[in-house]
Amino acid sequence: MRHRHTASFRAGVAAVLATALAAVAACGDTGTAGSQAADEPADEDTGDDVVTITFESYNYGTDGVGGEGTQRLIDEFEAAHPNIRIEPTGTPAGEIHTSVHAQAAAGNPPDVAQIGWSKFGFVLENLPYVPLGEVAPVDELQAHLDGMYPAAVELGMHEDALAGLAYSVSTPTMFINADLFAEAGLDPQDPPSTWAEAEDAALAIADETGAQGIYVDAAGEAKSDFLTQSLINSNGGRLVGDDGSLHLDDPAAVEALSMLGDLTGSGAQPAVGEAEAIAIFESGQLGMLVSSTALLGGFASSTEGVFELETAGLPAFDGHDVAPTVSGAGLFVFADDPDKQAAAWDFVRFLTGDDGFTILASVIGYLPLRPSLIDDPAYLGDFFAEDDRLLPTIEQLDSLVPYQVLPGENSQQAVEFIQDNAVAPIMISGADAESTLADVAQRARELLGQ
Amino acid sequence: MRRVAARAVAHACLLLIAGAIAFPVLWTVVTSFKPTSVLYDANPFAAAPTLDHYQSALASLPVGRVVLNTALVSAAVAVGQLALATLAAFALTQYRFRARPAAFAALVGTALVPQPALIVPHYLMVSRLGLLDSYAGLVLPQLASLALAVFLLRQHMAAFPDELIEAAHVAGASNLTILLRIMVPNLRPVLSAVGIVVFIQTWNEYLWPLLATSGMDRATVQVGLRVFQTEQGQAWGPLMAAATLVALPLLIGYVFMQRRVTDAFLRSGID
Amino acid sequence: MTHTRTSPATSAPTPTTPPAAPTPAASSVPARAVRGPAPYLVPALLAVGLTMYGPLLAVTALSLFDFNLTTQTPRWVGADNYREVFASPETGTALRNTVAYMATILPLSVLAPGLAAIAVWRFGGRLTGFYRTVFFLPVLIPPAVGAVMWQWIFNPVLGIADAPLELLGLGPVSWLTQPVSAFVAVTIVAGWKVFGLSFILFTAGLTAIDANVMAAARLDRAGEWQLLRHIVVPLLRPVTTVVVFATVVFVGPWTFGVIDVLTQGGPAGATSNVYYLLYQLGFGYVDGGPASALSVLITVGFGAVVAAQMRLSGRRAGR
Known part of the structure; x- marks a missing residue:
């Protein structure tokens, strides 16, 4: 018994040592090679x-x-x-x-x-x-x-x-669950083109099918700020002025973002996060998802056999033309x-x-x-x-309107701050748009050194 | 009678806990076999199982590579810490010198410094040395949390019978011989215990590999899984398949090694 | 204590057995024998110097400069970085959360596994191996992988994580969107992860309890309860110290992976902790100065907690 134990312990130690040696050898390898290119010299030395x-x-x-x-x-x-x-x-x-x-x-x-x-x-x-x-x-x-x-x-x-040159570019689109549309007596070929119509359609879907109506993917921390900008632009506002000043608390922006809160308040939109909304949509339980066209490729395959996927453009605010950014x-x-x-x-x-x-x-x-x-x-x-x-x-x-970059070295921080502390609370937690945006704009200006 | 009742209640509670702990893992495995069209169906048998997600996962993630990377780095850190701590503990117990308390304090004092707090200088150091995305760069900053190893090994070495050491000296053995031939073999239990603890700790490390690697060449398991968070959304099916695949070798290893791993903790004399 | 036992051998270079006269063997120590503690000690001291204390000094110095980690030349700003860190509300939130995580995870990592370990020890029977295997499982599953598994459970479409709540009459919860539930979600996953480690440590402590002591106590007609209170719990005290210590050490790094997968610190910072904030400052915003200042503050705070804990347990052990 004891002998066997010793033998297996030795084997264990040997194995550990072998791995350690391999690790050291590998370290040496990278140390001398310098770059990955040297790992495959065969192709490189052909000419x-x-x-x-x-x-x-x-x-x-x-x-x-x-x-x-x-x-x-x-x-x-x-x-x-x-x-x-x-x-x-x-x-x-x-x-x-x-x-x-x-x-x-x-x-x-x-x-x-x-x-x-x-x-x-x-x-x-x-x-x-x-x-x-x-x-x-x-x-x-x-x-x-x-x-x-x-x-x-x-x-x-x-x-x-x-x-730099524009390469992998996407813009806001409205993904539509055509099955839910049909079930609610709506025509997926004639999708809502304004936010007011979208809200009506969403409520109809919620009433008729028990599924969720619409979700506007504007509240995510990392990538959704282009949608925030698209909404503000489409309501005749802009996030950054020509002089680099922040216009987050202008009336046009307040009105655009309060629409997000209204959707949630009326029950047209579920109070969930981005990842959850995507999951709800993929499972066939959400009528409309307003998000980036980048999701199309993934949805095309993940919704196959679940429901029929259609698309439409970004809805407009009454009296304004859409002005999406990318x-x-x-x-x-x-x-x-x-x-x-x-x-x-x-x-x-x-x-x-x-x-x-x-x-x-x-x-x-x-x-x-x-x-x-x-x-x-x-x-x-x-x-x-x-x-x-x-x-x-x-x-x-x-x-299309160019994407606006906040000025200064803290721009990234300010974008995340705005998404996290203004857009998400207004849209999901029922925060008051005007006072929230005033507060957050104030702090964002401090961050940006304005 | 009361004992029987107590036993039943205890088992009921324990089984409940076991169920709650195992459920996420089981659900992951179940999901990994569900076709995409029924992925969101709570019924595990909604459709015939498929291997599609495994195919997709293996195409995107070099599973063997990331598991091997994680194992190599964890083993290297464990062996490195053991070697450094064994030598140091030997010096601290077998020699008397003026700086001994200070040296001991310096080594055990590493317990006071949280490693994640040092990511900025570690990153600067490793990138200046050109060691980003290398095994050495992954291992080096993790070597220094020696407190546990030094503390336990010193304790055990101090309790080592003097007679044995003296007898060896009398027989003409050098200190190094005594350490390697007499002490180390007898300290096997505590060495393997410390080794396993450090291995598991390194295996679970996320932040440093996240910063120190790019691409898949040196990625660890946790960093590698991020290929499923794509710009086209989270690929749940393949992600669940990949999570199953990376957990698999470990679980198999654990089932075989279970006695040793548990014993390591039992015998380490951590109390 | 331990030091005195080592004294005979500590006078080496030429080791002798103090009472006896030098033996012939002693003089024949090979010339290449190591002659002092230095060769044994230096590697470890070098390692901790280069990768722990050196970086600690470096980050302290860097905390007085403004730099972007790479291209910019550091610019002296004195205490400005500290001022910035203290003034930022994110720091307060992250600090509160760090303490709150500790407070909510400790029961999951001390009380629950302690009770479970005792239950398995007393009643485990044939299922002992099964319990040990299952409970230890999450320790081996890296935090980010475990978090991915849980993320799927928290998914509102499946509503699996809501089922237990609905039994209690509570409505469906959008787990990761609301501040409180997101915090609870991170705590659950982190607790899931630390439970097994504490369980094994407690089991180790329990096996060390002498069967004879228990037998003797039982002969004295002590009931199960009394055994537990007067023998088991006091004997588990040292292990408990270790468990608390392990929790304090592991909870930070292990929650980091969970936070990064589940919430990225949101909503509005509600699940961030100091390490996550540090990561964001240093590597999301490449704002090296405030990140370094935060590093220093974390180290001071963490060191103080651990030192206090060591002192406390040392005093208890000395009693």
Whole structure:
């Protein structure tokens, strides 16, 4: 008995030592190799003219259509450009700016990175991006931009230079459970186009079917602020003035956000959080979900066999035109070596070109930012003929308003503060819009140093 | 009679607790086999089970890699702490020197410093050394919480019979020989207990791997699972499948090692 | 106590047995024998110096500067960072929550597992192994993974977490959206996680209780209750100290993972704790100065609590 015990203990120690040795060996490995590239030298040494560029993306490697689409973009680019190799890394959207930041400080930023528009202020303030005008030949860049929606190009402009290029962009849309609509005697092909109609429809659904009516995904902390802005813009207001001042407590904003509270108060909207609302919608228990088009790809597969999914544009406030803004990300170039800059431009040009946006729209569900693709059978024509659920928001693109960045180094903090302390309480907990926004605007101004 | 009643009440309560503790795990496993269309159906048998989510999970998450990464880092921290603490405890018990109380205080005093509070300097240090996203970078900052190991090993070494040590000295053994050949084999129970505790502690560490890794190459289990929180929403089915997969090796290991793990705590003499 | 026992050997370099004359063997100690405590002690001191005390000094110094962790050159701001941290309402909320977590989790990590351990010890019978396995399970499931499992349970569509409440006549709860219920949710998951560790520690303490003592007491016709009160509970006191200590140490890091998965500190900071705030300041907003100041404050507070606890348990042990 005792002997056996000793033997098994030795075996255990041996195993632990072996793992430890393996760990040490592996550490040494990374220590000398320096970068992951050295792990696979075979491909790299095939020719001197092969350029490897690194690409940091928040879609890459994620489960589902986002990861699949990104992989396909890379594969097709590499097939078309045999002399350029892409080395991708996946980093969550909320951390990609800090990750690039850390690598930049170590003198080794990724050559191309996909960074969210809500971090645009941070990029301008902290990151060593190279404006696209410096990596691309002037005429090539101009020709490339000419085919894109002007509002999309405008997104990445800073002081007359193009800091980054719109890439994975989405805009507000209304997802509709057509089954619940039909059950409540509503026509899913004629969806509500104003908030007043939406509330009526929601109440009808709640009354007739016992399901929930509508949920406006504006209260989330991380990504929903573009919807907050879209609502304020669509009511004739704006979040940031030309002088950078905060207009969160202007009457237009107060009125726009009190609509969210009214929906909850009337029972048209459940008082739940973002993740829960998405779950309720996916389970077929919510009539309308107003959120980002980025969710379309996921919903298309997760609702299959549960209910029929339709879409509509963002509802309008009475007497105003919709003025939605965008969420999503742009591509930023950080390469400083001329060869890598050239390769980075080729890559950016592909991703935001005809083939790139075709894949982005048809596989993942991001907006095709080139109007010519939409009817062209060589690109998205056939896709949209079969699945028109992205179209309502594409029609919205003409009224697009650029996303506004709060000024200063605390902008990110202020955005989260506003979402958490104003939008969520007004929408979910019944807080009074006027007094809450006045308080929160006051504190946000302090944070922003105004 | 009263004893029988007490026994019944006790078992009823214990089974209730066991049920409450096991339920999330069981529900995760059940969900992982449910087709997407009935994912939100509370009835576990709403539709025939499917392996779809496992396929999807394995395609997105290198399960073997993240489990191995976590195990390697945890083992390295456990072995590293044991080695450092064994040597230190030997010095603290077998030598008398003026700085001894100070050295002991410095080592056990690490219990007063919460490791998560040091993320900023740790991050700066590891990134300056170019060790972000490496095993060394993951292990190093976690090596220093030596308080428990030093405290327990010192206690046990101090209680080690002097006669044995003296006999070894008489036989001409060096101090190092005494430590490795005589003390360490006899301190096996406490060494394995401390090792297991440190292993589990490192296995559960989330914050530091979150900061020190990027991508999947060095990701630990908890960091890796975040690939299912996508911009297209949370992929519940694959997430549940992946949670099952990463918990599996551990649970199997635990079922086989259960006696040793529990014994480690029982024999560590932590009281 | 322990120190005196070591004295014979502590005069090494050339170890001798004090009363006896030097033996021939003593002089034949190999030349490469280690000659002082330094080689044994230095690695550990180096490790704690480089990864604990060094960073602690560094963060104290950094707390007097404004910096963004990487690109900016640090700029001297004196006590401004501390002023900013103290002035921010988030700090107060996070601190209150940290204390509240401690207060709500302690019963789940001391009282409940203690009672469960005693029950299994007395009545476990053939199910002892089963209970030990199930109770210990969550200790092995990392916090973020456990939180993901629970997140699915808290999902309002399935309403599973509401079922027990409805039995009590309480309506459905949107767990993660309302401040109080979100806090309760984080507490439940963190409690789920620490329960098993405390249970095993208590079980260890119980096995150490001498069967003879129990037998003797029973011969004295002591009832089950009296045994518990007068023998078991007093004997468990040292273990209880360890359990409380382990809770204080683990509750911070383990709730962090739960918070990050379930609530990200929201709604409106209601579930944040000081570590989560630190993470947000340092790595969400890359605001290094206030983050460093908060680090220093956390360390001082934590150190004071642990030191007080050590002193308290030391005094009790010395009595």
